[in-house]
Amino acid sequence: MARWRLRHARVGFGELVRRAAEEGPQVVTLRSREAAVVLSAEDYRRLIAGRRTASTCCSGSRRSLARAAVALEGTRSAETAREVEF
Structure with missing residues (x-):
């Protein structure tokens, strides 16, 4: 690079x-670090292809958690708390 x-x-x-498009990624340094x-648009698209973004991961998790919560509501016992001896 x-x-x-x-x-x-x-x-x-x-x-x-132009060089990023023709030659590949170009590194920009600041104080020698x-x-x-800089990537071409094609390289960037290839890099992110198939990756899930944070928003899609979170929205999917929220839906899954909501479904799990609904499923759990039906499995709870209707009994009141039991007495425990200490």
């Missing part, structure tokens, strides 16, 4: 995006 200093990435943003990676 090619590396770009942040100041060069800012000035040459068009070139950065990796700060970001």
Whole structure:
């Protein structure tokens, strides 16, 4: 992966995006540390393909929990609490 200093990435943003599309991911550094990676739209789509987002995971869990709660309501005993000796 090619590396770009942040100041060069800012000035040459068009070139950065073009290279990401043609050559693959481009790493942007800030103070000599990796700060970001620029991907082509195609690479990004491939990366997230088939992944579930947090919102879809949570909404599915909420529905499952709601169904489980309804199922449990019918299984509860109607008896009152029993006496326990200590």
